[in-house]
Amino acid sequence: MPRSMQKLHEIRAVPPPIWNEPTLSDYVDLSIQLDVITPMYGGGPDAGEVDEITPIRASSIRGNLRFWWRTLCGPHCTDVQKLFERESELWGSTASGGKVSVRTELKSAGVNCGIDRGNAANGPMGAYFQFPFQAQQKLGIKEKPGRQGVSFVLHIRCTKDNYNEVCAALRAWIAFGGVGARTRRALGALQAVDADANNWRIPAEPGSRTQWFQDLFEPFRPRTAVGDVPGFATLNNAVFLAGNAADPIHTWNSLGKFWARFRKGHIGGEEYIPMNGSYWSDYDVLGVFQSSDSYISLSKPALGLPIIYQKFAGGGFDGEVHAEAGTRFASPVILKPAAFADGTIRPLCLVLFSSGTPERVKINGTIVDLHVPGPGEEQVLNNLRAINPLDAVVKSFEQEFDCEREVIAI
Numbered sequence: 001m002p003r004s005m006q007k008l009h010e011i012r013a014v015p016p017p018i019w020n021e022p023t024l025s026d027y028v029d030l031s032i033q034l035d036v037i038t039p040m041y042g043g044g045p046d047a048g049e050v051d052e053i054t055p056i057r058a059s060s061i062r063g064n065l066r067f068w069w070r071t072l073c074g075p076h077c078t079d080v081q082k083l084f085e086r087e088s089e090l091w092g093s094t095a096s097g098g099k100v101s102v103r104t105e106l107k108s109a110g111v112n113c114g115i116d117r118g119n120a121a122n123g124p125m126g127a128y129f130q131f132p133f134q135a136q137q138k139l140g141i142k143e144k145p146g147r148q149g150v151s152f153v154l155h156i157r158c159t160k161d162n163y164n165e166v167c168a169a170l171r172a173w174i175a176f177g178g179v180g181a182r183t184r185r186a187l188g189a190l191q192a193v194d195a196d197a198n199n200w201r202i203p204a205e206p207g208s209r210t211q212w213f214q215d216l217f218e219p220f221r222p223r224t225a226v227g228d229v230p231g232f233a234t235l236n237n238a239v240f241l242a243g244n245a246a247d248p249i250h251t252w253n254s255l256g257k258f259w260a261r262f263r264k265g266h267i268g269g270e271e272y273i274p275m276n277g278s279y280w281s282d283y284d285v286l287g288v289f290q291s292s293d294s295y296i297s298l299s300k301p302a303l304g305l306p307i308i309y310q311k312f313a314g315g316g317f318d319g320e321v322h323a324e325a326g327t328r329f330a331s332p333v334i335l336k337p338a339a340f341a342d343g344t345i346r347p348l349c350l351v352l353f354s355s356g357t358p359e360r361v362k363i364n365g366t367i368v369d370l371h372v373p374g375p376g377e378e379q380v381l382n383n384l385r386a387i388n389p390l391d392a393v394v395k396s397f398e399q400e401f402d403c404e405r406e407v408i409a410i
Contacts, residue, residue, distance in 0.1 A: 028163050030156045033194040034174065037248045037345065038126075038337060039113050039146035040188035041133055042181030048133050050147040055109055056179060058102045061154065064177050065102070066091050069169035071352065075236035075410060076220045083232070090162055099162055103155040110149035123274035126249070126256035129185040150179075151193075164219035172216060172235065174200050176334055176350050184304075184334045186255050189248075191339035202242075204342035206406060209240070213408040221410075233332055237353040238408045239394050243401030245344035251337035255347050258400050259335060263300075267396045268383025280380050281373075283309070286317035286363070295369035299380070302357045302372050302389040304331025324360035324367055333393055349397045351390055 043060055044051035051057075070087065077083040092098025115134055118124040127134075135143040158166045178188035192200040203209045216235065246254070257272075265279030266272040277283070282298045286309070289296055300307055301321060305328065311318035323329045338348035361370045375387055386392035394405055 026159055027157050028160050030158075030163075030167070030170075031153055032170075032192055032196070032200060033107065033151065033153045035191045035193050036110070036147075036150040036179060036188055037191050037339070038178075038186055038189040038252050039130065039148055040150060040178070040180035041130070041144065041146050043179070048144045048181060050145070050180065052109060052147075054106070055147055055150050056104045056106060056152045058104045060179065061104065061173075062091070062100070062102045064173050064179075064183075065100075065166070065169045068172040068177060069165065070232055071235045072168055072172060072216055073165070073220050074232045074234045075217070080232070090165065100156065100158040100166055103157075105153040105155065107151040107153060108149055110147045110151075112145040113148040114145065115143060118274075120275055123257055123260045123272070125253040125260075126186070128256040128260040129182060129187055129252075132182070146187075168216045168219050171200055175202050175338060176336070176348075178336065183336070184331055185259070186252055186336045189336045189338065191345075197339075198341045201339050201341040202348075204340045204344065208341075209406060213240075213406075214410065216408075217410045233330070233352040233354040235352065235408050236410050239349075239351040240406045240408055241349040241394065241397050241401070241403050242338065242340075243347040243397075243403050245340075245346050248337050248345045251345050251347050254401075255335050255337065258347075258397065261400075262393065262396050265380040267392070267399070268380065270383065281378060283317060286319075286321075289317070289363060291366040293368055295371055296361070296363065297371045297373055297377070298361070299373055299378055299389045301329070301361055301370060303333055303393070305329035305358065305361070319364040322362040323358045324362055326362060329358050332390065347401055349393070351394060 040055070041048055041050060043055060043057050066087065069091070070083065073086060074083055077086065087093075088096065088098075090099055092100075115127050115130045116125070117127050117134075124131075130146065133144040133146065135141060156166060156170070174190050174192060177183050178190055180188035183189070191197075203212050213235075243251075243254075260274070261267060261272045263278070263280075264272075264274075264276070266276070270279060280299055282300050285297060298321070305321060305323045307321040309318050309320070332352040332354045334348075334350040334352070336348050337345050340346055357370065357372055359370060360367055372388060373381065375381060375385075381388070381392055384392050384395045386395050398404060
C-alpha cells in the first residue's frame with residue numbers, strides 16, 4: 001500500500017468522539033435583550049466591516065464569553081493546564097463539545113454611520129477610537145461604515161450545574177465588553193434593556209459595587225484554591241473607575257478626547273493642544289533607534305501592541321512596534337460608556353490585572369529587549385507621580401472624570 005494511502009487509512013481508522021445525548025432536564029435557558037449604544041465595526045466577511053444582514057454573530061459572542069469566563073476563573077486555578085481543562089469542559093475544545101450553546105435573534109440591524117473627525121480645538125473626540133476604519137487616500141483605502149442602533153436578543157442554553165458560572169461571564173461581558181471590533185476602545189458597547197435589565201447592569205453606588213464584584217467570582221470559589229495563572233488577564237485585582245453620568249454620545253466623545261490626550265501625554269497639568277506633538281519620549285527614542293541596539297526604553301507597549309506610527313512629511317519614525325513573536329498584545333486598558341443600574345450611562349475605565357508587558361518587542365523587524373520606564377525616567381510619569389504607564393492611565397482618568405479608583409477583588 002502506498003505510504004500516502006496508508007496514512008489516510010490510519011486517519012480514517014480513528015474513532016469519532018463519543019456524544020452522550022443530554023436530556024432537556026439537564027439544561028436551563030436564558031434570554032436577554034441588548035442594545036448596542038456606540039458604533040460597532042467588524043464581524044462581516046471583509047475585515048473591519050459589519051455584515052448588514054447578520055451584524056451580530058453567535059460565534060463571536062461565544063468567544064467573548066469564554067474570555068470573560070477566563071478572567072473570572074483564572075484566579076481560581078493553580079496553573080494554565082487546569083484552566084484549560086476547566087474551560088474545555090464547559091465551552092468545548094477541538095476534541096469535544098461544550099455545555100453552552102449561544103444563539104442570537106436580531107431585533108434591529110441599525111443604520112450605517114460615518115466618522116466625525118472632530119476639529120482642531122477639541123481633537124478627534126470619539127473618532128479617535130475609529131481610526132482603523134478611516135479612509136486613507138494615499139493608499140486608496142475607503143472609509144468603512146460603522147453601524148448604530150443595533151439591537152438583538154441573546155439566547156443561551158447551558159447545564160444547570162454551570163449556570164451561575166455562565167451568568168457571571170455574561171455579566172462581565174455586558175459590563176466591560178461589547179460586540180464587533182475594538183470593544184476595549186469604546187466600540188460596540190452594550191446595554192441590557194429588558195425587564196430584568198438591572199440584573200445585568202453595574203450598581204450605581206460604590207458600596208453596592210463591592211459586593212457585585214465579589215459575586216462575579218462566587219460561582220468559582222468552591223472548585224479550586226486561588227492561584228496565579230501567568231499569561232492571562234484577570235478581573236481579580238483589576239482597577240475600576242467610573243465618571244459622572246451623561247448621554248451615550250457625550251460619554252463616547254469624552255472618552256475619545258481623554259484617550260487622545262493621554263496618548264499624547266498632555267496630562268498631569270499639561271494643557272491639551274490637539275495639534276501639538278506627543279510629550280511621551282517614545283517617539284524620540286524610536287527616532288534614534290538602531291537595529292544594532294540591544295534594548296529600547298518605551299512606555300506605550302504597556303498599553304497594547306502592535307503600535308503603528310504614521311509617516312509625516314517632516315520625517316521622524318514611521319513603522320510598527322510588535323510583540324516579539326509578531327502577535328498581538330491585548331491592552332489591559334478598557335474604555336467604554338457603560339450602563340448602570342440607575343439607568344445612567346457613565347464613562348468607565350477598567351485596567352485588567354495581567355502578568356505584565358512583553359519582555360521583547362519587534363521594531364520594523366528587529367527584535368530587542370524592552371524596558372518600560374519607571375519613576376524618574378519619563379517626564380509624563382513624573383508629572384502624574386505615577387509608577388508606570390498603567391498607573392498613569394488610572395491617575396489621568398481620576399483627574400479627567402473626577403472619580404476614585406476601586407479595586408475588584410475576590
